[in-house]
Amino acid sequence: MSTSKNGALLGISDLHVGFAENRAAVETLRPRTDADWLVVAGDVAERLDTFTWALTLLKERFSTVIWAPGNHELWTLPEEPELRGEERYRELVRICRGLGVVTPEDPYPVWRGAGGPATVVPLFLLYDYSFRPRDSTAAEALRLALEQGIVCRDEFLLHPEPYPSREAWCRARVRETELRLDALDPGLPTVLVNHYPLLREPTLILRHQAFAQWCGTELTADWHLRYRAAVVAYGHLHVPVTSWHDGVRFEEVSLGYPRERRPHHLKGRLLRQLLPAPRPEWA
Numbered sequence: 001m002s003t004s005k006n007g008a009l010l011g012i013s014d015l016h017v018g019f020a021e022n023r024a025a026v027e028t029l030r031p032r033t034d035a036d037w038l039v040v041a042g043d044v045a046e047r048l049d050t051f052t053w054a055l056t057l058l059k060e061r062f063s064t065v066i067w068a069p070g071n072h073e074l075w076t077l078p079e080e081p082e083l084r085g086e087e088r089y090r091e092l093v094r095i096c097r098g099l100g101v102v103t104p105e106d107p108y109p110v111w112r113g114a115g116g117p118a119t120v121v122p123l124f125l126l127y128d129y130s131f132r133p134r135d136s137t138a139a140e141a142l143r144l145a146l147e148q149g150i151v152c153r154d155e156f157l158l159h160p161e162p163y164p165s166r167e168a169w170c171r172a173r174v175r176e177t178e179l180r181l182d183a184l185d186p187g188l189p190t191v192l193v194n195h196y197p198l199l200r201e202p203t204l205i206l207r208h209q210a211f212a213q214w215c216g217t218e219l220t221a222d223w224h225l226r227y228r229a230a231v232v233a234y235g236h237l238h239v240p241v242t243s244w245h246d247g248v249r250f251e252e253v254s255l256g257y258p259r260e261r262r263p264h265h266l267k268g269r270l271l272r273q274l275l276p277a278p279r280p281e282w283a
Contacts, residue, residue: 006113007035009120009191009275013070013235014043014254017054021258025270026054031062035113038062039120039274041235041253042070042195046077052095059099064109066102068122070195070236071214075157085161085169089124104177108184111191115276118230119184123177123194126170130218131200138167138213145210152214174219181227189230191274197234198223202250205239224248231274240264240272249277 010031017023031038038058044067045051051073059065073092076084083091096103104124111118132141145151154166163169184190196216197203203212215236224232224245231249238256242249253272255265272278 006116007031007033007037008114008273009037009039009111009116010271011039011041011193011233011251011253011274012255012271013041013195013233014238014256015040015045015054016043016072016255016257017045017050018047019258022255023050023054025255025265026057028268029058029061029270034063036062037064037066037111037113037120038271039122039191039193039233039253040065040067041193041233042068043072043235043254044070046072046075048080048083048091048095051092052099055096055099055101059101064102065100066109066120066122066193067096068104068193068195069124071126071152071154071158075153076159077157084159085163087161088159108180110188111275113275115230118189118191118275120191121181121184121193121227123192125173125177125194125196125217125220126166127196127214128167128170128217128219129213131203131212131215141210141213145213148208148210150208150210152211154214170217171219174217181223184227186228189228192223192227192229192232194220194232194234196236197250197252198232199245201245202234202237202243202252205241206237224250231277233272233274 044054093103093105104122108119108121129138160166160169198220203215229248233251235254238254240252251272
């Protein structure tokens with residue numbers, strides 16, 4: 001990982017610190033310089049106490065930590081039944097603000113280190129099942145996935161209240177976020193940070209294509225161009241890779257489950273560099 005005296009903007013997601021192996025891995029994360037910032041693109045933990053533990057640790061080490069929620073943080077588990085849907089999300093935001101962690105509800109910070117300046121935009125958008133076979137309805141795609149034995153646990157644990165569905169919540173978040181992004185300084189590029197990929201193409205790497213319907217929305221397919229992205233960071237797929245779309249660099253930054261450790265993870269390279277643009281051999 002290249003760094004400079006101006007630090008680096010680093011990214012990681014899918015920490016899943018409920019696993020002892022992942023908790024130990026997160027305990028090793030440290031900045032290379034005092035100027036490094038860390039972007040966390042969701043799926044820190046399912047439980048509020050482990051979520052708080054992980055972000056407390058990271059905020060103690062990195063000068064700035066920026067969080068975008070994943071689906072696992074939004075799950076309502078049997079042992080925490082009192083928080084569902086939007087109310088749970090607001091509680092996660094409250095915890096982050098108490099720690100000094102930037103959320104999608106806060107003013108977007110501007111990275112002024114190496115590779116900047118760029119506005120860092122944490123997004124909370126969810127998905128609307130539009131990453132499904134193009135000739136199928138949402139109901140047909142879900143039925144096909146169930147027949148294949150593939151179903152995201154969100155169907156049972158991620159509640160959309162007060163919205164009538166996860167699709168409706170997603171569309172409301174997209175509309176609300178577009179208003180904020182349209183008001184950004186057009187002279188600055190952005191770093192877009194979302195738990196899910198902003199367009200369908202990255203999901204083509206999935207072994208089970210039926211799972212793609214839980215991986216984003218077609219409503220954001222042009223955001224990397226529309227909002228001048230210097231780089232897009234995302235997770236959720238558990239396939240850390242660099243890809244290019246319309247000349248824009250996309251970084252899947254996930255740690256993933258212990259059984260999914262990649263060679264660069266085993267070598268201790270858990271963080272991916274977003275800015276400045278890393279040397280080509282990083283990917």
